Amino acid sequence: MIRKRHHWIVRTTHWVNVVTIIIMVSSGLRIFNAYPAFARKGEMFCCYPFEHKPIPDWLTFGGWLGGARHWHFAMMWVLVVNGLVYLTFIYLHGEWRDLVPRKDDIRDSLQMVKFYTFRRKDHPHQGKHNALQKTAYFLLPVFGALAVLTGIAIWKPVELAPLTAVFGGYVWARYWHFIAMLAIVILSVVHVFMVFAVDPYSMTSMITGNYDPSLSPEARNARPFYHLFPRRARAAAAPPPPAAT
Amino acid sequence: MNIDPRKFISINGIDRRDFLLRGSGLVSAAFLAACNSRGPKAADKLLKYAERKNLVIERKLLRHTSMDVVQAGAHDAGNKLPSYFISRTVPVWDESVRGKWALEVSGLVGNPVRLTIEELQQLPQVSNRVNHYCVEGWTAVETWTGVPFTELARLVRADPQAHYVDFQSFDDDYHESWDIESAMHKQTVVAYGLDGKVLQPAHGAPARVYSPVKLGYKNTKYLTKIVFMPKENGGYWSDEGYEWYGGT
Numbered sequence: 047m048i049r050k051r052h053h054w055i056v057r058t059t060h061w062v063n064v065v066t067i068i069i070m071v072s073s074g075l076r077i078f079n080a081y082p083a084f085a086r087k088g089e090m091f092c093c094y095p096f097e098h099k100p101i102p103d104w105l106t107f108g109g110w111l112g113g114a115r116h117w118h119f120a121m122m123w124v125l126v127v128n129g130l131v132y133l134t135f136i137y138l139h140g141e142w143r144d145l146v147p148r149k150d151d152i153r154d155s156l157q158m159v160k161f162y163t164f165r166r167k168d169h170p171h172q173g174k175h176n177a178l179q180k181t182a183y184f185l186l187p188v189f190g191a192l193a194v195l196t197g198i199a200i201w202k203p204v205e206l207a208p209l210t211a212v213f214g215g216y217v218w219a220r221y222w223h224f225i226a227m228l229a230i231v232i233l234s235v236v237h238v239f240m241v242f243a244v245d246p247y248s249m250t251s252m253i254t255g256n257y258d259p260s261l262s263p264e265a266r267n268a269r270p271f272y273h274l275f276p277r278r279a280r281a282a283a284a285p286p287p288p289a290a291t
Numbered sequence: 292m293n294i295d296p297r298k299f300i301s302i303n304g305i306d307r308r309d310f311l312l313r314g315s316g317l318v319s320a321a322f323l324a325a326c327n328s329r330g331p332k333a334a335d336k337l338l339k340y341a342e343r344k345n346l347v348i349e350r351k352l353l354r355h356t357s358m359d360v361v362q363a364g365a366h367d368a369g370n371k372l373p374s375y376f377i378s379r380t381v382p383v384w385d386e387s388v389r390g391k392w393a394l395e396v397s398g399l400v401g402n403p404v405r406l407t408i409e410e411l412q413q414l415p416q417v418s419n420r421v422n423h424y425c426v427e428g429w430t431a432v433e434t435w436t437g438v439p440f441t442e443l444a445r446l447v448r449a450d451p452q453a454h455y456v457d458f459q460s461f462d463d464d465y466h467e468s469w470d471i472e473s474a475m476h477k478q479t480v481v482a483y484g485l486d487g488k489v490l491q492p493a494h495g496a497p498a499r500v501y502s503p504v505k506l507g508y509k510n511t512k513y514l515t516k517i518v519f520m521p522k523e524n525g526g527y528w529s530d531e532g533y534e535w536y537g538g539t
Contacts, residue, residue, distance in 0.1 A: 086431060086432065107328065117338065203539050215362040
């Protein structure tokens with residue numbers, strides 16, 4: 047039984063977001079490399095162990111400081127508009143209910159962790175997403191908003207000084223901008239890993255929108271790299287190989 | 292009927308294995324090309340378009356009432372403020388060759404003037420302790436002493452048609468043109484003092500423009516000429532590809 051899992055607006059904004067985040071992060075790192083440190087001139091900064099050590103070139107985009115800035119300041123609009131389209135849609139269409147935190151989420155997340163670490167045998171019962179996924183998909187727009195706001199704060203530290211002050215001034219706003227980026231990168235990397243390790247079938251649902259619930263991680267009792275293939279496929283006889291010609 | 296299964300799944304002579312091989316090759320080539328690259332040439336037009344739109348927004352955001360305020364507890368950069376590092380020799384005005392230094396303020400003005408450093412120092416003086424915002428992402432706190440740009444504009448009776456102003460230097464062809472609104476911001480000064488001392492050649496002596504509403508590269512050092520203009524004429528770093536507006 048095939049079900050429509052993701053609306054075309056969710057699918058489109060998802061893939062636009064993939065491209066946008068990759069360009070924003072890599073061009074941002076290129077900008078950062080022009081001065082890979084956080085302290086003001088004449089001051090020290092407490093909390094960054096790699097002060098003055100540039101990010102490897104292969105992680106950067108834009109070629110040079112000016113080029114990366116052009117990409118960053120162009121793609122920021124795509125990021126904002128795409129994010130607003132997505133958030134407006136899930137608000138109007140009701141999908142926000144699948145993502146908004148609820149009071150059982152902590153308990154359910156612990157159960158998921160137990161299951162993934164083999165301290166629980168059966169996959170916890172879930173709705174559209176498991177509790178860990180819900181948390182990740184809720185946090186991603188939160189950190190996205192933080193990245194946008196801190197970005198505006200360091201773009202216009204004089205004209206929008208009150209916003210910059212909210213984040214503790216230019217130096218700290220730049221630091222928060224980095225933290226938001228790091229959080230987005232970590233969430234995205236774990237997300238992509240889990241897609242391939244636990245639920246590769248969800249890839250189809252993010253492209254065509256179709257999803258077969260009998261292949262869900264809960265139905266397969268799937269942990270990372272465990273039960274990747276459904277039981278019934280293994281039970282079915284393999285078709286005979288074609289005769290050699 | 293004898294069907295070769297390899298042929299059966301081939302499309303346009305490409306079978307699945309070929310497709311995967313070629314596909315992964317293309318994808319990894321695209322990734323390698325993307326790493327540290329400037330991006331596709333075709334995107335240049337879009338980037339220029341975005342820069343023009345951003346310029347409109349940035350100019351609208353500029354308020355003469357929004358002031359740069361140094362955070363409580365911030366330290367002065369002092370000698371940690373990067374000195375002149377773009378060229379190997381620090382530009383110095385040599386009086387024996389070029390005669391006495393003077394700042395020419397001209398263009399679309401009713402009363403063009405040439406001001407010696409003494410005349411400049413006699414004009415109303417302010418000292419602003421402000422942030423220096425570098426395009427690279429660092430900031431520094433310094434105190435700039437000099438003439439508010441608004442005083443100069445009043446002195447020369449700037450024409451209302453002068454929507455732009457160019458700050459030119461004796462450092463080869465270094466100049467940067469500004470929108471007049473940024474120049475008329477209260478914290479924009481033609482500075483001849485830094486941190487309570489006479490401005491040194493490393494930081495743009497005898498005089499330079501300084502404003503926290505512009506990124507460092509817009510603040511021309513080694514000033515010789517301020518020209519009021521009806522149109523902007525780019526600038527040294529702006530022509531190299533950095534954005535012309537460079538506002539904060």
